[in-house]
Amino acid sequence: MIRLTEVLGDYDRAFKGMSVAGSPFITVVGNARAFQGLSISGSPLYTIQGNKLFKGMAISGAPLATLVGDLMFPGIQVSGEPLARLKKTNSIKGIGFSGSPLVTVPSGNVATLFAATYHALKG
Helix, strand or coil, X not given: CCCHHHHHCCEEEEEECCCCCCCCCEXXXXXXXXXXXXXXXXXXXXXXXXCEEEECCCCCCCCCEEEECCEEEECCCCCCCCCEEEECCEEEECCCCCXXXXXXXXXXXXXXXXXXXXXXXXX
């Protein structure tokens, strides 16, 4: 049975590691709010505003992470060693081009991959 919220909702799911099915690690609603697991209501873990990731409902102030191209940096830093590299449907820790994925987003949605990668590393 399909729930009406699944049909009408604009959300995307991320899975931990190489998995592409089962219980999601993070669910992102409307490319903006990231929730833990299957939840799509209540207070979000993160809010995505452009290329910045904020804690909770905040959309201003100091971000938790900044995305520059395919590299994710901590805070407002945009140079030096990145936390992770986002690649198509998954992310790799550090600056490497290969290795075991931290998270996988089957749809390839960058906002979902951004929030899920941060949560896998720091959450």
